[in-house]
Amino acid sequence: MDGLPTTMKSERRWRSKPLQASRPSIFMAFFSCVAWLYVAGRLWQDAENRTLLTNLLNKNLDKRPKVLSLEDKLTVLGCKDLERRIVEAEMELTLAKSQGYLKNQIQKSGASSGQKLLAVIGVYTGFGSRLKRNVFRGSWMPKGDALRKLEERGIVIRFVIGRSANRGDSLDRNIDEENRSTKDFLILEGHEEAQEELPKKAKFFFSAAVQMWDAEYYVKVDDNINLDLEGLIEMLDRRRGQDGAYIGCMKSGDVITEEGKPWYEPDWWKFGDEKSYFRHAWGSLLVLSKNLAQYINVNSASLKTYAHDDVSVGSWMMGLQATYIDDNRLCCSSIRQDKVCSVA
CATH class of the missing domain: 1.20.5 (Single alpha-helices involved in coiled-coils or other helix-helix interfaces)
Structure with missing residues (x-):
């Protein structure tokens, strides 16, 4: 009998242990169910929201603004x-423009209406070159009535100059006063007369000249030479009707790459590894036929200029069907006896 209580106590302890061990499992199961229900509810809610949004978009599809291209x-x-x-x-x-219907196209005095001139000769000049101009007027260049009679023969000669950087100053006024007296200037209103702007002067000169006069040829002359005017007229008269004529003393030559040296070319790197200019009419005199001058006029806004005006004109001719005419008579520094120009 004494062993009975001991046995019963052992049985009770054995039965109570599984009950105590199962409680955490029950709680874990409970919390798992709650978590599963929460997640399922959120998924169901999100699915409902997506369905609702899809229905709303489909309903308003026709009302949405169209995305314009x-x-x-x-x-x-x-x-x-x-x-x-x-x-x-x-x-x-x-x-x-290419056909000659140009703004402000007028006929100057001495050129009758409808008359086609042989040549327009533009003599480059500057504000400080009045003495040179007077020398030219007393030598190879006619003046006064003789200049008007020359225009009747089909030759127009004008001193070509731009405007001062300070518009309307004494430099401009002096040129205007001189022009009123001599009437032998072509004043480029849009061009600033300065040494560094000289390459652009060619664009302004040929554009202005082809607008103002209908001529076979347009001639650019520097003011550092003397001109055999009758010899030039005879040479051009023999070439009447020759379109695409680019006439001058042709050369190429080395490109100067060192800054500070004479004839330095800032864009030297554009001329390749050999650093040599393309062939062009160099020096103080060059001639363009009418269609080439018209090309410059039409495209002047997009034409690239280099450090020197003769190189600039030569670059414009490269892409055209121009006929290069190398005439040694236009090499002003040569020793030929029959040349039409000489260094002043």
């Missing part, structure tokens, strides 16, 4: 039609 926007704004008209106008303007 750039072409659609141009059409809506009317810019496409405007762009087309601008392009057409630019093409018509270019064609009109």
